[in-house]
Amino acid sequence: TATYLTMSRGSFVAVFVAVFVALIVFFIKRNRLLVVFLITFSLIAVTSVPALKSRLSFNAALKDIRVGINLTTLEIIKDYPITGIGFGMQTYGYSDFIDLVKYNAKIPPQYQQKGEMIRSPHNSFADVAVRTGVVGLVLFLFIYFIFVRLGWKIILYGKDDFIRDWGICIMAAFIGVFIQELFADGMFGPQAIVLYTIFAIMTILWQINTETNSITI
Secondary structure, eight states: OHHHHHTOHHHHHHHHHHHHHHHHHHHTTTOHHHHHHHHHHHHHHHHHOHHHHHHTSHHHHHHSHHHHHHHHHHHHHHHSTTTOSOSSTTTTTOTTTOOHHHHHTTSOGGGOOOSSOOOSOSSHHHHHHHHHHHHHHHHHHHHHHHHHHHHHHHHHHOSSHHHHHHHHHHHHHHHHHHHHHTTSOOSSHHHHHHHHHHHHHHHHHHHHHGGGTOOOO
16 A cells, blocks of 8 residues: 555556466465455556556656666666676766766757756666676576576475465565566665565575475576
8 A cells, every 4th residue: 555655656566566476376276256356456446546547657658767767877888788887886876987967968869867867777687787787687687587496496396385385475575576676776775685585585495495305496
């Protein structure tokens, strides 16, 4: 409800998809009526609030300032494709190091930022790519790949319902965080703590489950 009332598009889409996935996976064989009710209620809630409906429209997305931010970030990545500009929370916005105004001028006028530049990519994957280059991004995505592969095996081959149900829960939480990372920076602050906690819990589940050698990475 708190996320719903803030009208945050990224957070709302993340929560909606995470809940949707959890319902489909966790309840589909237990209570189909509950699944139908909650999904229907969510869809009605989205369409019943004009402000949220307009914020989630395609036209609103095209006019969002994130389009310009992403295009500016892409221009920087073109100049530093392999190793990036250097990892650090101040590298992107440090004017003596990276001239955001120069890169902002390279994108189409309708997407250019006016006034003070936003000093963050507002996308976790673009954030990693611009700071660590393609090399860093590939390594970062490999971590995600291992996590998803491990989580999938825990859900399918966990030794008991406790392991499997927790696997479903953590995977749903991860999906929500993953989607939110498409719209916001997730590599620092509370959002990073949430991500690392999710990784830690999945590692604990894997460690508990290895007692029976039922799954391997």
